[in-house]
Amino acid sequence: MNKPETNAPAEQIAYANILFYGCWSGLALMLVTYLLYVTGIMDPYVSMDNVIKYWSLPVGQYLTDNNVPTGWGWATLLTNGDFLNFLGIALLGGLTIVAYIPLTITYFKKKDFAFAIIAFLEVLVLCFAASGIVGGGAH
Numbered sequence: 001m002n003k004p005e006t007n008a009p010a011e012q013i014a015y016a017n018i019l020f021y022g023c024w025s026g027l028a029l030m031l032v033t034y035l036l037y038v039t040g041i042m043d044p045y046v047s048m049d050n051v052i053k054y055w056s057l058p059v060g061q062y063l064t065d066n067n068v069p070t071g072w073g074w075a076t077l078l079t080n081g082d083f084l085n086f087l088g089i090a091l092l093g094g095l096t097i098v099a100y101i102p103l104t105i106t107y108f109k110k111k112d113f114a115f116a117i118i119a120f121l122e123v124l125v126l127c128f129a130a131s132g133i134v135g136g137g138a139h
Contacts, residue, residue: 042081100135
């Protein structure tokens with residue numbers, strides 16, 4: 001089967017490929033880590049009995065009573081099956097940042113400074129937002 005012809009610039013194809021393969025990788029990682037969790041191969045940090053107990057209660061109470069960290073604190077609990085699942089989600093969430101980095105470099109090499117600066121600023125804004133410094137209140 002022949003590849004379809006396109007007029008898209010190479011950097012846009014590279015960006016799309018990073019997103020394509022990154023999304024599939026993230027989904028595969030989520031599936032594998034979920035299977036590790038539900039099969040009991042990896043013990044959870046919060047037992048399923050406790051999760052069920054707190055379903056109808058405020059999330060703040062769940063976090064406090066089970067000593068569950070907020071923000072990026074989940075990264076310290078990756079040895080537990082229920083938090084290992086977050087890796088795939090984090091990969092999907094950070095994929096745009098990862099894809100913009102080579103795009104930024106390519107634009108600078110092409111001396112397309114307007115797009116290079118926009119792409120660089122996009123990386124900075126997304127990293128700043130992901131850092132939790134802004135604190136939108138969701139945690």
